[in-house]
Amino acid sequence: MNTMSRRFGQALVLALATVAAAPLLAQSQARMVGPEQIQNYWIMLNTKVDADIPNSGRNMTAPGCVAVSFMIGSDGVPQNVTVRKVVPQSDLDRVATSVVSNFRYGPSLKNNTHEPINTYFIVPFNLPADPAQRQSITNACKLPGFDQA
Template sequence: MRTMIRLGQPLLLAVALAASLPAMAQQARRVAPEQLGNDWILLNRDVSVDVPNSGVNIYKPSCIAVTYSIGSDGVPFDVKVAKMEPPSDLGKAAVSAVSNFRYGPSLTNKTEQPVSTYYIVPFNSSDDPAQRAQLMAPCKLPGYGQS
């Protein structure tokens, strides 16, 4: 009986580790948006987005920070609105835009490692880079380190 317990404990540990591997594989490291190009390159430049015709603050300049992970296939998953300034009815539009992104691995990401990041979707923003940066600043998210 004592030998059986010793053999059973490592076996139980191995089974527990094997069961947790898929969850550990989904743990992507967090990458700041400006560092994303070190891992993944956005392939599409245009995405179709359904924007509502009416709603709260949909014609006001705004930004929406959308968090997501990029899977080993280059497709975003776990796409969520993390921050919106000012609050509006454009969250679904921002999520649909990011959900339609498609990525290819960079030359330094040959193993196609998943990462987590975020994207700030601007709505009704100026073409002036300084004004655009000012509009998007409130939607920057902490906790996304440099890769």
């Protein structure tokens, strides 16, 4: 009898561990979605965000961009916020991380299951007025592998 209750206990622990790990596994295998396709899954709720901006640093006034990858979790909050590319090299990476960390999302009408996605955002800094120059700078921050919508 003692062996049977021990096996039942082990099976129960295994079942509970599997149920608890399922959301983590689902988030780690989240779909990779490019910035142009985010609105098919999540809608940004912020109209503006605050950022921590240093008083001085390297290339702070140069035109550039920072690509920040992150996962929009099932609660609409960015997770695993990571700087992936800084063009040109500057001290604006922490500013970009701060900006993206403050984003908040609500699910789109198509995303009624609140499916987490991996994506990225390009934070532009000091861009010139000329649209072609702006595009050239932000193109340098595009990340490959995020166009699987």
